Ligand SMILES: Cc1ncc(C[n+]2csc(CCOP(=O)(O)OP(=O)(O)O)c2C)c(N)n1
């Protein structure tokens with residue numbers, strides 16, 4: 338069984354740097370860069386959607402690619 | 404597929420005004436998913452609010468929205484539903500708006516069992532005006548108006564709604580994002596007054612006064628205190644100390660108000 342993978346898009350002008358997405362990502366894909374989130378480890382994304390669901394600012398989108 | 408929220412949002416309205424980490428945005432996403440899953444026609448859906456940070460929500464939605472006076476959302480929503488019973492009527496607002504200044508309207512909407520779905524975004528504080536205590540501020544907590552700790556007992560909004568006669572009552576949290584839309588959707592489908600209490604966070608005026616070091620700490624608290632009703636049934640009172648039940652708390656079928664009122668109209672017209 339191949340693992341699901343995700344492709345992330347961060348809408349920087351919406352991100353307010355709360356770090357909710359960083360903290361609750363199960364595979365530590367995301368990191369804070371000053372006050373904006375950055376995708377630090379894109380290959381580890383398993384497309385669980387937790388970050389997209391919990392971002393209060395509509396700033397992160399996950400596309401399932403596998 | 405990334406979820407398409409923006410189709411339900413008025414163009415150019417994002418970013419919204421809420422502070423970093425404010426749970427109101429998470430709840431708004433849940434509400435949009437719920438409206439989608441109920442296949443609501445936004446042209447036939449009224450979203451009504453009073454005043455407060457939470458009450459700013461309808462302004463973002465591309466539905467029929469009504470931003471009214473502080474505490475009066477339930478009264479305006481009742482008016483909309485009476486005038487247009489075929490419309491879906493939703494109310495959103497904070498714990499202050501709904502249970503302090505608006506407590507009266509809130510309980511009477513519940514009592515009548517009018518078919519509206521009322522989403523209370525309970526962040527335990529008056530966020531917009533700088534953190535005065537609300538009836539939902541925990542006893543002992545710090546607020547701008549309780550510098551020695553809040554001496555007041557606290558309203559349990561869900562219990563209040565059940566006691567007042569709401570026929571569908573559910574509770575979720577801003578942390579448990581996937582549950583939010585399911586509870587709201589069930590409330591929308593229910594015929595009668597549905598109250599969905601979502602435990603929320605206000606990092607700006609509550610968190611910083613109450614020793615939460617960050618938004619993440621506030622989210623972790625929501626994660627820790629929530630116990631689904633089914634799990635709670637197997638727990639002892641000691642284990643439930645400090646916990647809050649989540650899920651569908653109450654459900655009952657009872658005649659709905661606009662249908663009852665239609666009979667009054669028919670009688671008055673001599674039918
Ligand atoms: C009649 C009236 N009284 C007081 C206010 C001031 N006021 C505005 S918002 C608010 C409280 C909002 O708190 P809540 O409903 O809990 O929402 P939050 O801001 O926390 O999301 C108050 C007291 C007002 N606008 N109108």
Ligand code: SF4
Pocket residue numbers: 343345361362363364365366367381382383384385386387388389399
């Ligand atoms: S989708 Fe899941 S794994 Fe991927 S970045 Fe978001 S939280 Fe992390």
Ligand code: SF4
Pocket residue numbers: 347351352353354355356357358359373374391392393394395396397424
């Ligand atoms: S949850 Fe959203 S607003 Fe918060 S840091 Fe992540 S992308 Fe930015």
Ligand code: SF4
Pocket residue numbers: 420421422424425426427456457526530531604605606607608
């Ligand atoms: S003051 Fe509190 S409730 Fe208002 S937007 Fe900021 S965090 Fe949210």
